[in-house]
Amino acid sequence: MSKQVTLTIDGKSVAVPDGLNVVDAAKMAGIEIPVFCHHPKLEPVGMCRMCLVEIGRPVRDRATGQFVIENGAPKIQFMPKLETACTNKVEEGMVVLTQSAKVADGQRGTLEFLLTSHPLDCPVCDKGGECALQDLTMAHGPGKSRFIFEEKMHLAKMIPLGELIYLDRERCIQCARCIRFQDEIAGDAVLEFEDRGRTMQIISRSEPGFDSIFSGNTTDICPVGALTTTDFRFRARPWELGAAPSICAQCPVGCNITLNTRREAMTNGEIVVKRVMPRQNEEVNEIWICDKGRFAYHYADGKQRLTKPLVRKDKKLARASWDAATKIAAENFLKEKKDFVILASGRLSNEDLFNLKTLADHAGGKAYLYSHMAGGELTALVGVGAGTNFGAMGQGTTIVVVASDLYQEAPVWYLRVKQAKERGATLIVLNPRATKLDKYASFTERYEYGDEAKAVHDLTKNGETAEAVLKASNVVVLYGSEGLGVAGSQSLATACAKLLNENGFAGKSNNGLIGVWERANDQGAWEMGFTVEDDLAKALKGKAVYIVGADPVNDDPKLASALAEAEFVAVQDVMETATTEIADVVLPAQAFTEREGTFTSGERRVQRFYPAVPVTGESKPDFAIAAQIARNMGVILEGMSAVVVFDLLAETVKSFEGLNYARLAEVEAQLPVAGRSDMYYSGTTYANKHGLGAHLSGAATRGEKVSIPRVQKEAVPHPKDNELLAVPVNQLYHRGTTMMTAELLHERIGAASVSLHPDAAARLGVQAGQTVNVSFNGTSGAAVVKLDDSIDEGIALVPRSMGIAIREPVAAKVKA
Amino acid sequence: MSHILLRHREIPDINQLSVYKKNGGFAAFKNAVMKMKPNEVTDVVKNSGLRGRGGAGFPTGMKWSFIDNKNWPHYIVANADESEPGTFKDREIMEGNPLQFLEGLAIGCYAVGAQVAYIYLRGEFWELGASLDAKIAEMEEAGLLGDKLFGTDYSLRIYTHLGAGAYICGEETALLESLEGKRGQPRVRPPFPPAVGLYGKPTIINNVETFTNVPMIMANGAEWHKSIGTTDSPGVKIFSLSGRVRKPGNYELPLGTTFRELIYTHGGGVQDSRKVKAIMPAGASSSLILVDDDKILDTPMDYASVRTLKADLGSASIIVVDDTVSMDWLVNKTVHFFKHESCGKCTPCREGTYWMSRISERIHDGAATRADVDLLLNVAKQMQGKCLCALGEFSTMAVVSGIERFRKDFDNAVKA
Numbered sequence A: 001m002s003k004q005v006t007l008t009i010d011g012k013s014v015a016v017p018d019g020l021n022v023v024d025a026a027k028m029a030g031i032e033i034p035v036f037c038h039h040p041k042l043e044p045v046g047m048c049r050m051c052l053v054e055i056g057r058p059v060r061d062r063a064t065g066q067f068v069i070e071n072g073a074p075k076i077q078f079m080p081k082l083e084t085a086c087t088n089k090v091e092e093g094m095v096v097l098t099q100s101a102k103v104a105d106g107q108r109g110t111l112e113f114l115l116t117s118h119p120l121d122c123p124v125c126d127k128g129g130e131c132a133l134q135d136l137t138m139a140h141g142p143g144k145s146r147f148i149f150e151e152k153m154h155l156a157k158m159i160p161l162g163e164l165i166y167l168d169r170e171r172c173i174q175c176a177r178c179i180r181f182q183d184e185i186a187g188d189a190v191l192e193f194e195d196r197g198r199t200m201q202i203i204s205r206s207e208p209g210f211d212s213i214f215s216g217n218t219t220d221i222c223p224v225g226a227l228t229t230t231d232f233r234f235r236a237r238p239w240e241l242g243a244a245p246s247i248c249a250q251c252p253v254g255c256n257i258t259l260n261t262r263r264e265a266m267t268n269g270e271i272v273v274k275r276v277m278p279r280q281n282e283e284v285n286e287i288w289i290c291d292k293g294r295f296a297y298h299y300a301d302g303k304q305r306l307t308k309p310l311v312r313k314d315k316k317l318a319r320a321s322w323d324a325a326t327k328i329a330a331e332n333f334l335k336e337k338k339d340f341v342i343l344a345s346g347r348l349s350n351e352d353l354f355n356l357k358t359l360a361d362h363a364g365g366k367a368y369l370y371s372h373m374a375g376g377e378l379t380a381l382v383g384v385g386a387g388t389n390f391g392a393m394g395q396g397t398t399i400v401v402v403a404s405d406l407y408q409e410a411p412v413w414y415l416r417v418k419q420a421k422e423r424g425a426t427l428i429v430l431n432p433r434a435t436k437l438d439k440y441a442s443f444t445e446r447y448e449y450g451d452e453a454k455a456v457h458d459l460t461k462n463g464e465t466a467e468a469v470l471k472a473s474n475v476v477v478l479y480g481s482e483g484l485g486v487a488g489s490q491s492l493a494t495a496c497a498k499l500l501n502e503n504g505f506a507g508k509s510n511n512g513l514i515g516v517w518e519r520a521n522d523q524g525a526w527e528m529g530f531t532v533e534d535d536l537a538k539a540l541k542g543k544a545v546y547i548v549g550a551d552p553v554n555d556d557p558k559l560a561s562a563l564a565e566a567e568f569v570a571v572q573d574v575m576e577t578a579t580t581e582i583a584d585v586v587l588p589a590q591a592f593t594e595r596e597g598t599f600t601s602g603e604r605r606v607q608r609f610y611p612a613v614p615v616t617g618e619s620k621p622d623f624a625i626a627a628q629i630a631r632n633m634g635v636i637l638e639g640m641s642a643v644v645v646f647d648l649l650a651e652t653v654k655s656f657e658g659l660n661y662a663r664l665a666e667v668e669a670q671l672p673v674a675g676r677s678d679m680y681y682s683g684t685t686y687a688n689k690h691g692l693g694a695h696l697s698g699a700a701t702r703g704e705k706v707s708i709p710r711v712q713k714e715a716v717p718h719p720k721d722n723e724l725l726a727v728p729v730n731q732l733y734h735r736g737t738t739m740m741t742a743e744l745l746h747e748r749i750g751a752a753s754v755s756l757h758p759d760a761a762a763r764l765g766v767q768a769g770q771t772v773n774v775s776f777n778g779t780s781g782a783a784v785v786k787l788d789d790s791i792d793e794g795i796a797l798v799p800r801s802m803g804i805a806i807r808e809p810v811a812a813k814v815k816a
Numbered sequence B: 001m002s003h004i005l006l007r008h009r010e011i012p013d014i015n016q017l018s019v020y021k022k023n024g025g026f027a028a029f030k031n032a033v034m035k036m037k038p039n040e041v042t043d044v045v046k047n048s049g050l051r052g053r054g055g056a057g058f059p060t061g062m063k064w065s066f067i068d069n070k071n072w073p074h075y076i077v078a079n080a081d082e083s084e085p086g087t088f089k090d091r092e093i094m095e096g097n098p099l100q101f102l103e104g105l106a107i108g109c110y111a112v113g114a115q116v117a118y119i120y121l122r123g124e125f126w127e128l129g130a131s132l133d134a135k136i137a138e139m140e141e142a143g144l145l146g147d148k149l150f151g152t153d154y155s156l157r158i159y160t161h162l163g164a165g166a167y168i169c170g171e172e173t174a175l176l177e178s179l180e181g182k183r184g185q186p187r188v189r190p191p192f193p194p195a196v197g198l199y200g201k202p203t204i205i206n207n208v209e210t211f212t213n214v215p216m217i218m219a220n221g222a223e224w225h226k227s228i229g230t231t232d233s234p235g236v237k238i239f240s241l242s243g244r245v246r247k248p249g250n251y252e253l254p255l256g257t258t259f260r261e262l263i264y265t266h267g268g269g270v271q272d273s274r275k276v277k278a279i280m281p282a283g284a285s286s287s288l289i290l291v292d293d294d295k296i297l298d299t300p301m302d303y304a305s306v307r308t309l310k311a312d313l314g315s316a317s318i319i320v321v322d323d324t325v326s327m328d329w330l331v332n333k334t335v336h337f338f339k340h341e342s343c344g345k346c347t348p349c350r351e352g353t354y355w356m357s358r359i360s361e362r363i364h365d366g367a368a369t370r371a372d373v374d375l376l377l378n379v380a381k382q383m384q385g386k387c388l389c390a391l392g393e394f395s396t397m398a399v400v401s402g403i404e405r406f407r408k409d410f411d412n413a414v415k416a
């Protein structure tokens, strides 16, 4: 624990850690000092002058350095001027007055100044009701302004900083929180002040505007309605909103979120999600979320939702009862018996996956995870252990990121890794090309696509990185699937697991392997025993297939034709997809916003989500549908209560042992203090009242002996002279089924692209921005050329889920 | 008396290296580097009683002794932003006697262990920047700058940097931000630059005139310097005289010279032989000295004496205001200047200068009432003591002193 300092604030003696500023110290003691520019996550700047207080310091004897004692107490000398509490650090014996007449006068003055140029259009302002300026004016401001209304400066009120965030220049109080968030936290310094004095204004200096995947967070910490999201702007008043705790389902980070909901006329009196807000969990996402999580939630209320079970009759899908539909599915699955295959994705909850896996086991079928990335049986074995906290990583910790563009694949981990580095951790980035994380890396190593496992193996061979890994107290390895399919990611995961296991860094708190998965609950599926299949098309052909939460027909023409040759296909999903269209039976599932359940994040933290909106049509939770089918197959599964399924799961799956819903709902005090009544301080993020989640146990901590198999070298295809090696990369905004329902993001998603080295482009006679044809293995598609001089000349980067079905590295032709 | 700073007025071509050297130039620097320890140099400057000429009058030697010797490298920055309305002395020094300034800067660098110095020039001084660059190049060629000077281990380089046209960049921390390539906005102090300055390193910032004093102090000794001026304010000062005087210009005089001597003996008296009504001793940042009694002109111009008139000597840019001027006009001018120059970083100054400009304009236009005059005074006082940097405080000086000391002018300007 750091050194404590004792000071007196408003007559109350408080002991706080040394190094805190007076605002944060007072807040810890429950004393509110009003602030606008100060934010507990940002460096203080002392701009707004709202936090002015009286500060007295004990007088020290010059000769002895001791406090001068007067009337039995240290003599305190007050500064003649008020001082900013946000820029003054606590000192032993300091005396702070936050309630004096002088302080009140200062606060009143600052507010009067701020309001002279403020439009006060609260009735049409989206921030109204959760606005720091409103709240602090009510608490400390003058009742009336002496400024003449006609003399107000008028400025533009609808400036799109990008297509996601709007700026109202009149409402901006020039606190620079947004600029500082982008500089200090996001690392995308795209906002700036332009001009000076009263005309000083926020501008975006990036192209496209506000080019950062963390932009939405600025609207949370903007103390006024100057920054609003295009998504929520003019859509609802904050006080009309319901708030349900949830977990972001977009990536393996598992950010804690709050779904704000409202019943509204616009949607025929339905209760719908109006916005996604961060919910504080200092160990996971602090108080931030990325823009994908914030804006790509529309699929749950999309028009293409499935509402009733459907059964194919005379080549057409027709309405059916749950009984009939599940019976038909069960009969077909039973009939095929050995050829029964479940294909489920990490969009499903632990409960769903548990029931599905149990069904497969009892019915003698196979349970495949719908993913191109392998190695989860290893993360289940040597994944990070209980107590892992990115927020505590710093000096002594070495973080290795391999084959992953973390900014694109797991944005909030990118933030956490960057911060850990800034706190003193060693960061090693291994990737064949330049990624954003490079600028924070202590060591950047480039390898050739195909040499992933070797690159990891070599880490401990070479001097500097060997020392960084072997001499560290903690090592965390995040591995991804850039340039890798199932086989490649399997060998990479094995190499990583070996390195961790052999050197004592496996499965402990702040030590172990993390998979940068494609979906929110892939880790959960692995824990449950799902596996991935290298040749998925072959595994589906001629089988009775039960597809849950996946859209293979849309994703990959090869899978589409395999399914066309399947014996029977039942598809269970929340919305109509290309795959439901070819199904024999369609089963409508509830969206995660409509039900409860749990996800296991990539760092093996199990977290609960709660129902936020009413159920759509006749849809049911996935685990319940699975149970209904199972019953028709003679297998008894829990189908009523998610809690009970979880209890069964915790009894069955070792790593879940000891966990239950109550345990997952436990909360500890979080610092900085956040939440509704503290909005002026931390912003509009929600406090966590519904659980921080809990970690799964690691095999090592359970005392099991872990042995890692040998690394299988994967054969990389060798392109011919007129071919390039096309390698898949992962992109945050893509054309996946759920993302496309977020129309707001379409501009950022853009078209399918192919990145080439400038020399390769020249050789092919193509230019940046030109549309070309990329073809391999009978698949082909149009893509826009981008240039990247950090890749080899023989490489073509093809983003996944952008319309060209690429699962693994493949020899490809690129033609103008 | 011959000049100590504006020596070009007596010695033609002293801006040429050969002429400057012939007149004793660079002997002090060479002597310091070869024969003195850095702290001995600082001690001489400390003992000389030299106070900063940039405005605050802070003891220069003391500032140098504050440099944090646990953190390296050290930097020195010469503040050549000279933006205070009515101040035009640094320009004359750099045009007429640039080498003495550069020598002073070099001596300062040696004293605080800086091997790199920057001269931050206001953007409009681009021609000066080019001529200083030429002088610096000549000095390098002559072995007065560069590596291992005079056969010692001490190396020094000097660079010029042009600002982009903001008064605030004369404020030392805004200057540092600007020099680092960022927006020119002041930093929160403490920490002060001698602890955390340019690029986070210990940095000494002094005015051009301050540095220009140093070679002569080193050459003639601390006692010599103390024998000029007053005990509280030793040495000479360049007074930039402007306003309603017959002969405006720079006058180098001992500190403690009276206003009367400056205005009447040197400045040729007030235009049209009118009466002095007010004096702004520190340019637009001044409190207005009320000259309601002729005896006030006998006040010596040193830091302490000017204080007794409830004003500051500041950069000693003496603007003379005669009885043809109404103070509401003058205050309106200064307020507009500060509104235009407020950097916008802190609320009271950003909003207050804008608000004051609206009110003072209304008063000046005759569209205001007495209540508006009270409001203007009150707004200015509401700003005082709350701003992040001194610019905000400066903006209230003329307003508060103007209304409190010349209320009649304002009441005459308003409707009722």
Ligand SMILES: Cc1cc2nc3c(=O)[nH]c(=O)nc-3n(C[C@H](O)[C@H](O)[C@H](O)COP(=O)(O)O)c2cc1C
Pocket: B051, B052, B053, B054, B055, B056, B057, B058, B060, B079, B080, B081, B082, B083, B084, B167, B168, B169, B170, B171, B172, B173, B205, B206, B207, B208, B210, B389, B390, B391
């Ligand atoms: C708004 C403002 C403008 C200033 N402008 C100048 C300037 O143009 N030149 C200058 O030397 N000092 C200026 N100063 C003073 C500097 O901040 C600093 O005190 C000075 O350069 C220190 O040098 P000295 O100790 O030699 O006086 C200004 C201060 C403020 C607050």
Ligand code: SF4
Pocket: A118, A119, A120, A121, A122, A123, A125, A126, A127, A128, A129, A131, A132, A133, A134, A171, A223, A224, A225, A226
């Ligand atoms: S920012 Fe706050 S005070 Fe300003 S208009 Fe919006 S709600 Fe009202």
Ligand code: SF4
Pocket: A171, A172, A173, A174, A175, A176, A177, A178, A179, A202, A221, A222, A223, A224, A226, A227
């Ligand atoms: S837009 Fe908001 S956060 Fe940014 S400076 Fe303005 S008020 Fe502050």
Ligand code: SF4
Pocket: B168, B186, B341, B342, B343, B344, B345, B346, B347, B349, B350, B387, B388, B389, B390, B391, B392, B393
């Ligand atoms: S007082 Fe004025 S110039 Fe100084 S920081 Fe504040 S706004 Fe900027």
Ligand code: FES
Pocket: A034, A035, A036, A037, A038, A045, A046, A047, A048, A049, A050, A051, A052, A084, A085, A086, A087
């Ligand atoms: S100045 Fe302290 S909160 Fe803004």
